[in-house]
Amino acid sequence: MIVHQLSVFLENKSGRLTEVLETLGSESIRVTALSVADTTEFGILRMIVSDPARAKELLKNRQFTVNITDVISIMAPNEAKYYAMVLRILSDQDISIEYTYAFSVGEKSVIILRCSDTEAAIKALKDHEMELIKASDLYKL
């Protein structure tokens, strides 16, 4: 249920993001999802990739500052009300969401969540019969 998301520190320098993607591209690692959290001085690149362990190694060898963060992924129909439901379940349980992002796969959507308490979040979502995606399935996308 826990998905390994890659986080990479990006200095506010032109070309850094390109270099990251080129590094992953060199071994044909697939990127399932990508987002950049930015401030004026630096950014954190977050990615779901097909082989997180290998990707981390590759990036570290290229002197990037990388970490693996545990996130949860849920499959839901591609409608706002379902996304809202997921968020409501968590807030009812006082589980705070650090960040979230989503993308569509056909008529479904995949929602990625980073929560203050991953275990509690998984339990809450399961109790409400939400469809959690296995990490291995996500990496195949």
Place this chain on the structure above:
Amino acid sequence: MDRNELKKVQSERLSETVERVYFNVPYYRSKMQEAGLGPESIHSTDDLHKLPFTTKQDLRDNYPFSLFAVPMSEIVRVHASSGTTGKPTVVGYTRRDIATWSEVMARTLTCAGADRNDFIHVAYGYGLFTGGLGLHYGGEKIGASVIPVSGGNTMRQLQLLVDFGSTVLACTPSYALFIAEAIEEAKIKRDQLKLRVGVFGAEPWTENMRREIEQKLNIKAIDIYGLSEVIGPGVASECMMQEGLHISEDHFYPEIIDPVTLEVLPEGKTGELVFTTITKEGLPLIRYRTRDLTRLHYERCRCGRTMVRMEKCLGRSDDMLIIRGVNLFPSQVESVLLEMSEIKPHYLLIVDRINNLDTLELQVEIDESYFQDKISQLQSLRQKIQTNLESALGLGIKVTLVEPKTIERSEGKAKRVIDNRKY
């Protein structure tokens, strides 16, 4: 004064000073004894070369008051400026020292053509730094009207310059340019200002900068020199000829040495400026190494004064920087960073001058093991570094986190500073 007469006066004062430090300052007594010297070894300025040097490190080692030659009850003023690492350099003044300081500052202002009819706008910082109060006492001594504005709040500075009709401006040269630009932007017209002359110091500045200031503010820009350890501003000042700064050598005896061999250099050679205070009571200093590089000229000046002149300082023999008039040693930055485990002490200081104000940026590498996934964590780290540095240095600084291994390593002494200022 005839130079032979002057030498007699200097020698007498030097003997008195050596006696004073020998009997009152344990640090000097032991240094002299180690060198096999006593007060009787020094009869004239010709004997000065026998005495040991004093450095900023010695002041730091004797922090705060161990180098004072009088009991604290005699000290009526204490000032401080930046030291090489955490500790400031502390200086102390007796009542007579304050009178001496006022006297040499009065000379400085008189050299710049100021008198009792002038309004002096003092925009040097008031506080522990010697700039503001130094100018203040000098101004009062000549009977001028002193306006103790201190630094900052440029809009108010402009308002006062216009409303009070100040005739003399005292601040750092870069602040003078900053004010000049603010005046232009505020569309204040030339005839609204009554400025005639400016006394600028506390940082190095070139002839180019002088021309710019003179042209923009329509004033004569006079270079003044000083350092807190010797007394503060007032050690030397240009006269209206602007051909070198007259040193008050009846109070501060200058020598030029080779910074490497420590030999005294012959007249006219460029080297490091060394001062021996010959009238100070509170903190007399023997052969204090300023680290400023310059050259001395003993010929009579066109203004008529015979006091030796030093050229505008050409640089330093150490790594000290002056940012907005404040001393900064890279090692100060290092000691703050070393106390923080979240970063590696690989850093780069970038100094620049934007819109005539010095800017300081610190690039520092994050420690890989510290990086997690939270923006807020990195933000607060950046803020923490900034806060720690600002309180240690007394200077605003912009902190940029950079990726590990991006700052150049070198085999010898790492290049820690990039100074982009061209002045």
